[in-house]
Amino acid sequence: VGSKDKLTYLRLMQPLYVKPECMKCHGHQGYKIGDIRGGVGISLPMYDILRHAYRQFKIHTTAFLILWALGGTVLFLGSKKLQKNTKELALSNIDLQREVEERKKADIALQKESSFTASVLNTAGALIMVIDNTGHIIRFNQTCEQVTGYSASEVSGQKFWKFLLSPEESLQMQNSFANINHGGLAMKRIGRLITKDNKRRIIDWANTTFRAQDGSIEYVISIGIDITEEKQLQEQLLHAEKLAAIGKLSASIAHEINNPLFGIRNVLERLKEKADLDHDNMEFAELAVQECDRIKNLIKDLQDFNRPTSGMFVPIDLHQSIDNMLLLLRKEFENKKITLSLNYAKSLPRINAISDQIKQVILNILNNAIEAIEEFGIITITTRQTDETVVIEISDTGSGIDDESMQHIFEPFFTTKTSVKGTGLGLSVTYGIVKNHGGSIAVSSLEKGTLFSISLPISGEKKHG
Ligand code: ADP
Ligand code: MG
Numbered sequence: 001v002g003s004k005d006k007l008t009y010l011r012l013m014q015p016l017y018v019k020p021e022c023m024k025c026h027g028h029q030g031y032k033i034g035d036i037r038g039g040v041g042i043s044l045p046m047y048d049i050l051r052h053a054y055r056q057f058k059i060h061t062t063a064f065l066i067l068w069a070l071g072g073t074v075l076f077l078g079s080k081k082l083q084k085n086t087k088e089l090a091l092s093n094i095d096l097q098r099e100v101e102e103r104k105k106a107d108i109a110l111q112k113e114s115s116f117t118a119s120v121l122n123t124a125g126a127l128i129m130v131i132d133n134t135g136h137i138i139r140f141n142q143t144c145e146q147v148t149g150y151s152a153s154e155v156s157g158q159k160f161w162k163f164l165l166s167p168e169e170s171l172q173m174q175n176s177f178a179n180i181n182h183g184g185l186a187m188k189r190i191g192r193l194i195t196k197d198n199k200r201r202i203i204d205w206a207n208t209t210f211r212a213q214d215g216s217i218e219y220v221i222s223i224g225i226d227i228t229e230e231k232q233l234q235e236q237l238l239h240a241e242k243l244a245a246i247g248k249l250s251a252s253i254a255h256e257i258n259n260p261l262f263g264i265r266n267v268l269e270r271l272k273e274k275a276d277l278d279h280d281n282m283e284f285a286e287l288a289v290q291e292c293d294r295i296k297n298l299i300k301d302l303q304d305f306n307r308p309t310s311g312m313f314v315p316i317d318l319h320q321s322i323d324n325m326l327l328l329l330r331k332e333f334e335n336k337k338i339t340l341s342l343n344y345a346k347s348l349p350r351i352n353a354i355s356d357q358i359k360q361v362i363l364n365i366l367n368n369a370i371e372a373i374e375e376f377g378i379i380t381i382t383t384r385q386t387d388e389t390v391v392i393e394i395s396d397t398g399s400g401i402d403d404e405s406m407q408h409i410f411e412p413f414f415t416t417k418t419s420v421k422g423t424g425l426g427l428s429v430t431y432g433i434v435k436n437h438g439g440s441i442a443v444s445s446l447e448k449g450t451l452f453s454i455s456l457p458i459s460g461e462k463k464h465g
Contacts, residue, residue, distance in 0.1 A: 014041075122143075123142075135160060136159055165193070186207070202413075206224075321359050339377070349385065360429070368426060369452075373398040379397075389458060409427050
């Protein structure tokens with residue numbers, strides 16, 4: 001506000017109109033209402049007001065400027081900070097993304113690895129089982145499922161000895177696991193495994209342990225190979241070798257006995273003819289000759305039986321085969337005072353069969369029958385003919401077979417006898433031979449004892465279809 005502003009005035013000029021109240025005094029002067037009869041003017045010196053307004057303006061402007069500057073700074077700083085934060089966020093976002101990607105990659109790798117492990121576990125021909133230190137099944141691979149008949153979901157979390165082992169082996173295993181941290185568990189073991197349908201398999205197990213940091217065993221990894229067939233073959237081979245050895249031995253003994261026997265028989269015949277024997281002595285000599293003949297037959301049978309199997313199907317007389325075997329077993333019948341009851345068919349056609357194998361079948365079943373009788377029993381042999389087959393039934397009044405054993409008697413190595421007496425091979429070999437002849441074998445329990453019934457086709461041929 002300059003000095004010249006001191007002369008600044010605000011002026012108001014207004015016309016003065018004639019109003020009705022003016023007429024009282026001025027009406028006579030010829031005034032009319034609404035005429036303009038002069039003017040009113042007001043002059044207001046503005047200097048002080050302008051100065052005040054200017055000062056006010058300055059104060060406000062300064063205050064606003066300061067406020068603006070302050071606000072601007074804060075905003076500026078804020079935006080800087082925001083920018084920085086955004087940048088940092090973007091950076092950490094990239095890091096995060098990278099991490100996620102890496103994790104994804106690791107996940108895929110892990111997945112690959114685990115599916116690789118799973119397929120190795122599953123395609124391995126071996127049984128692979130992971131068990132925790134208290135015997136619970138953690139893993140059960142496909143081979144385990146195939147061999148045992150149990151599915152992995154069925155068994156996981158269960159104690160494996162509850163259903164995979166026989167009662168004795170189960171007890172043994174529970175002991176092993178109770179002492180697992182004191183060397184209780186064998187690292188290698190051949191054991192029997194019971195399948196869901198109650199069959200036995202022989203498994204060669206190798207165990208590895210997985211230890212916790214404190215050294216205690218956390219898991220056991222058991223890898224097993226099913227060696228049932230191999231073992232069977234091995235035992236059969238052994239059995240066959242044993243038989244062959246016995247065969248050779250008896251053949252050579254037979255040969256050694258045959259010659260002097262022939263000599264003795266000749267001397268006896270000569271005595272009978274030439275010596276002057278009284279009646280009694282004559283009978284003794286005759287008896288001696290007969291006994292010589294019996295030994296001769298026995299030796300012949302022994303030689304026959306131990307000859308390696310011919311594998312040739314020839315017509316054979318079953319009654320004669322049975323008689324031959326009975327001759328071999330005469331001593332056993334006598335020792336146990338067993339009565340033999342023969343129920344032969346009047347006439348039986350010859351059947352086409354491998355002679356020594358059929359004899360072995362008869363011998364196996366008769367041996368079992370004798371072994372089942374403690375003393376004073378009866379063994380009955382019945383033969384008959386049906387349309388195309390002949391049937392041989394051999395029954396005994398022995399111990400009989402309980403229901404549980406009945407399901408297993410044809411399995412190799414199933415025996416209820418001590419290891420010296422039984423190999424558990426007799427009936428499985430018998431079964432194999434009968435099947436090979438196109439026949440069938442059945443067993444049933446009698447009120448007292450057991451009946452084995454064998455049916456063989458006369459033609460010796462397997463029926464097809
Ligand atoms: P092994 O005679 O060596 O035991 P087998 O295969 O001949 O083997 O017989 C298997 C099992 O079947 C025997 O251990 C026995 O328990 C049973 N068995 C077979 N025949 C008879 C029978 N006639 N009476 C009772 N049990 C029998
Ligand atoms: Mg036997």
